[in-house]
Amino acid sequence: MEFAELIKTPRVDNVVLHRPFYPAVEGTLCLTGHHLILSSRQDNTEELWLLHSNIDSIEKRFVGSLGTIIIKCKDLRIIQLDIPGMEECLNIASSIEALSTLDSITLMYPFFYRPMFEVVEDGWHTFLPEREFKLLSSVTKEWRLSYINKDFSVCPSYPPIVTVPSCIDDEALRKVATFRHGGRFPVLSYYHEKNGMVMIRSSQPLTSTNGRRCKEDEQLINATLGPGKRGYIIDTRSLNVAQQARAKGGGFEQEAHYPQWRRIHKSIERYHILQESLIKLVEACNDQSHNMDRWLSKLEASNWLTHIKEILTTACLAVQCIDREGASVLIHGTEGTDSTLQVTSLAQIILEPRCRTIRGFEALIEREWLQAGHPFQQRCAQSAYSNSKQKWEAPVFFLFLDCVWQILRQFPCSFEFNEHFLIMLFEHSYASQFGTFLGNNESERCKLKLQQKTMSLWSWVNRPSELNKFINPLFEANSLVIWPSVAPQSLQLWEGVFLRWNRSSKYLDEAYDEMINIIEYNKELQAKDNCF
């Protein structure tokens, strides 16, 4: 298919662009295969360069022959184009619609994008599981790498290489995989060096109503505990939901069969419930005509902060088991690709200082989200303005980033990165010129040959010139476990994302710059002082 077929009108003059914080500007609108470009003719600079894949929904209106297209983006921005001529307007609208909803992944921009920068370090090879494992093998011999999934046959959503207990062989793993939803057998997520406790994750066991058992599964899970030790299984579903899952073949670990383990149920919402929360919240934020009561009740009704609280609480609970109780933890929900990953990744941020550096955080996303098989393609297909309401769309990763932001707010000096880094990740997970967030798992990414055909986000981000923008000037490495407060009074709306296009952050930005100045000046003075 040629893009030209989809572009009915490639160019319209005298289009007026309205967008947040800028005066309306008139210019020429051009459509290319992947971008919508508006250029004001005066100085030949582009006023707008918008990726079609960033467009969440469009609306068109007519007043006489003047058409108006309202474009709502996945990064929550809303812009408006006034296009003279009804035909042009209709053509543009239908072209944008077609181009922003391309079915085939290989037609997406990352496959066409040619970077203008020199690649210093190829992001596709920055975070290899072997390298991560080297760190682990230097402290313990109880874990090994298994290549059992190298052709993705045992578990389609797992990466080719996983970390499992040394004493469990691949044959046993194969059997365990048949007992776990989607073949996601328990694998190592995090090893707590301080006390040797571990966090493992999996999907639900397929016990079904007749209470099926799997000896190898019990062996594997017990193998992660030391002799006489106890562990906690944190199920991210409520007991009710977990019990209902048995009817569909799923279920949970019966404690009779896993006597060393104690099970805790926490309820983290999934799928469309999260998506609806996002839609409601964004709607509330965009309507400035609300009075105070209406705003507060809409904020409450969105339940967004309730989700944040649930996720953070569960993560903290896992951390508490590991760090305070000295117990290992197994975490799973149903598929083990959503709430499970939110909990395991947040727990690591709270526990492990390395995850609070930029490199460490990138490695965490690579390990706990991309390799662990979070279906980005499905979850991030649409954002808050879409009407499609597909069951698989959900802001799971977005919620994770919001949770990280909440912790960052409470520990502003403990993270190497700043809020902009999180916002950047949010944007790229929904629409990007890079291949990192394409595909639903490693298997799909392999088939798409992303490593050969697209550029990794990390190749771009980790260049010093880019990285500069994301560095937190307040950062001072802190080796402690950082316990966030999860009380409602301590949680806040992430204004940097939700109010980003609704109110100017000019004064806040200026204060931020002033803060950087003070810190820079301090460094300068210290350097000067040391010279004497």
Place this chain on the structure above:
Amino acid sequence: MLSTHISLEDTPTLYSAPSSSTKRSYIWRLKVEQVKLLDRFSTSNKSLTGTLYLTATHLLFIDSLQKETWILHHHIAAVEKLALTTAGCPLVIQCKNFRIVHFIVPRERDCHDIYNSLLQLSRQAKYEDLYAFSYNPKQNESEQIQGWQLIDLAEEYRRMDVPNLNWKLSDANRDYKICETYPRDLYVPRAANKPTIVGSSKFRSKGRFPVLSYYHQDKQAAICRCSQPLSGFSARCLEDEHMLQAINKANPSNRYMYVMDTRPKHRMQSWWASKKDIGRIVVRISSKIWRDEKIRESDEKARLNAMANRAAGKGYENEDNYSNIRFQFVGIENIHVMRTSLQKLLEVNGTKGLSVSDFFSGLESSGWLRHIKAVLDAAIFLAKVLIEKDWISFGHKFSDRCGHLDGDPKEVSPVFTQFLECVWHLTEQFPQAFEYNEAFLLQIHEHVHSCQFGNFLGNCQKEREDLKLREKTYSLWPFLLDDQEKYLNPFYTPSSQKFTVLEPNTVPFNFKFWRNMYHQFDRTLHPRQSVFKLIMNKNDQNKQLEKEIKELESKIKQQKTRHTDTVLTKESLHCIHADSPALKPSLCFKKEQTLLPVNDAIRTIEGSNTADNRYSEYAEEFSKTEPAVVSLEYGVARMTC
């Protein structure tokens, strides 16, 4: 009752911060041991055991970790004895600074004693019993006098260029004959003569006739304030009309004058409905809320115009009685609505295991943020200048305010707290526009209730004079100024022109719950690291370094000149630079002294321990709410995490 001494290393820093930290003895009137202090938010009744003392001025609790909790009696808003439990007799103390403590006293008789003593101690009938009259910060007399002279209202008005062509100082109220609750010195339009003033004051509630509150030099516009007119049956008062006309004339650059009524329209309407039979009359309303700063208006084009009152009414529109006057309603509720609203808010927030949605519905139903928004909206409409830069720099801001502050804590507290909260919202929106920081606002709030200083006592200037506050008590401002390092905003940019007039955004999403005020004592709810503190430290460090570098540079310069006088070679200069014995040791010494403590302070992280957090209790909650699971599959609920 026995009297004994408690010896303490530290004085109660939180409350009487200004006093020196020498070893001091307190005489206690009551001592009870084995008292438990409950964690307010804990669902597991976590507690600390310790000893409770009552002194003449404070309640003191020293727990087993030797941590001291001081509560000034004047801060106590309510004491409640709850039903006896097996552990003892619970006693809940609510403070005006939003601290809530929950004690369990083992013996009921002790509890009763504490309860009665507190009731007695926290409610002083006479001004002379207040802490301010016994508080002695060891200042000498001249310091005391200076302290009171720090803020001079006449000087404040001179800065606004008043008196001038249009406004004059009136001596009408010299003996507080016209209005008891106004200060002696009042500024009125030049055109207003004494009979006009007297007549107008008779028409206004409590004699509070329109006087100048703020004059905007550039725009030649003024904000005036007054109380409600006493319309009654004789709905008109010629002198009052003259007064308003005089005010209008005193603002020659503006055609219209705006009268702003700070009450919600529905109140006005119901009032109107009930008085309908009175006839054609002008319905003018007022409320007692902003007794200190009532009226102000501005003209439509935001050119700030002058005068008024929050009174309005049908009659006005036809401009029969008052020409060139426009009315504006702003829905600010009265003081009682405000108080209930805040109470509701605090109640919800005190709930154990509060859920996010309960928090927000509490925030909504309390209506607190709605009131805050209304007040701020009013301030904006009125005078975009109200929050003018100059005005808010140290001390100035509150001089006016506090000079007139109503000292009856029950009447005033929510209003003043609200005012502080509005200012806080502005500091959040304009982080660089204010010279002071949040700690300053909190400290002022603290002392409005502490009765430790004379500033906030009494209801009006007359009363304050009668109380001889200036001789008998101390002023708060010098203490705040002494400590001003602590209250300075590191981001403040005084030179910038952009902050002369702030234009705050009052879309609801800009209003947040002020956690640091309403939960200032609940440390576990606060961010664990403070950017503010860190930047303040950096700023201090910068100043020290600058000084140090300057000294070193001048020393080098001296050395240089001395050496160029004697030896004129470059090499010798190098030598001096590298190992001049005079420079090196002193430098090292200095550096260790200045830099280390600063860094230490930055590294401390509060609350890095699960005991301070909430999630431990969620797990416990789980075992309580779903006991079936626990007993069914695990036996006893042994789990502690």
